Amino acid sequence: MGLPIVYVDLDGVLAKFPENLDEIDISISDECRQWCNETGKHHSDFEGIFSTLKAMDGADEAIHRLMQKFDVYLLSTAPWANTSSWSEKRIWVEQHLPSLPKKKLILAHNKSLVRGSYLIDDRSKNGASEFGIHEGQEWIHFGSTEFPDWESVLEYLEC
Ligand SMILES: [Mg+2]
Structure with missing residues (x-):
């Protein structure tokens, strides 16, 4: 048996995803705002937006520390209609999480x-809360009162 497996979400956990149009990266903000207004669609469906995301504070360090005790995989959902987001996430991981080996990204809607x-x-x-229903599995709710940041998660997992 290898190390126990831990899955880590991307948006809101390792990558800063803009909550609203005001938080979108300056390089695409005008174009994205116009596109949202014209189409009525959410900014998560704007092609190119995932390339502009910044890493959360301590993201790569957290991956590095987790890897000492766990087999680490990324488990993210890419918007179905935004087809370029699938490859943008693949490239983002390589650029922003240098500690993580190749082929550790899983994209899933469940x-x-x-x-x-x-x-x-x-x-x-996307099935995150149901993950913890299965025996021996636990959903760590990042950003909750119990786990507000990476430090609290790493302390809980003793990493
Ligand atoms: Mg998320």
């Missing part, structure tokens, strides 16, 4: 189907 010990995720959607 996060409860994978097996492992922990899922660190800021939202309950």
Whole structure:
């Protein structure tokens, strides 16, 4: 048996995803705002937006520390309609998480189907909350009162 598996979400956990149009990176903000207004769609469907995301504070360091005790995978949902987001996430991981080996990114719309010990995720959607229903598995709700930041998560996992 290898190390226990921990899955880590991307947006809101390792990558700063803009909550609203005012937080979008300056390089695409005008174009994205115009596109949202014209189409009525959410900014997460704007092609190119995922390339502009900044890493959360301590993101790569957290991955590095987790890797001492766990087999670390990223488990993220890419917007279905935003097809370029799938490759943008693949490139983002390589650029912003140099500690993580290749081929550790899983894109899924149902996060409860994978097996492992922990899922660190800021939202309950896309099967995240159901992940913890399975025996021996636990959803760590990043950003909650119990786990407000990376330090609290790493302390809990004794990393
Ligand atoms: Mg998230």
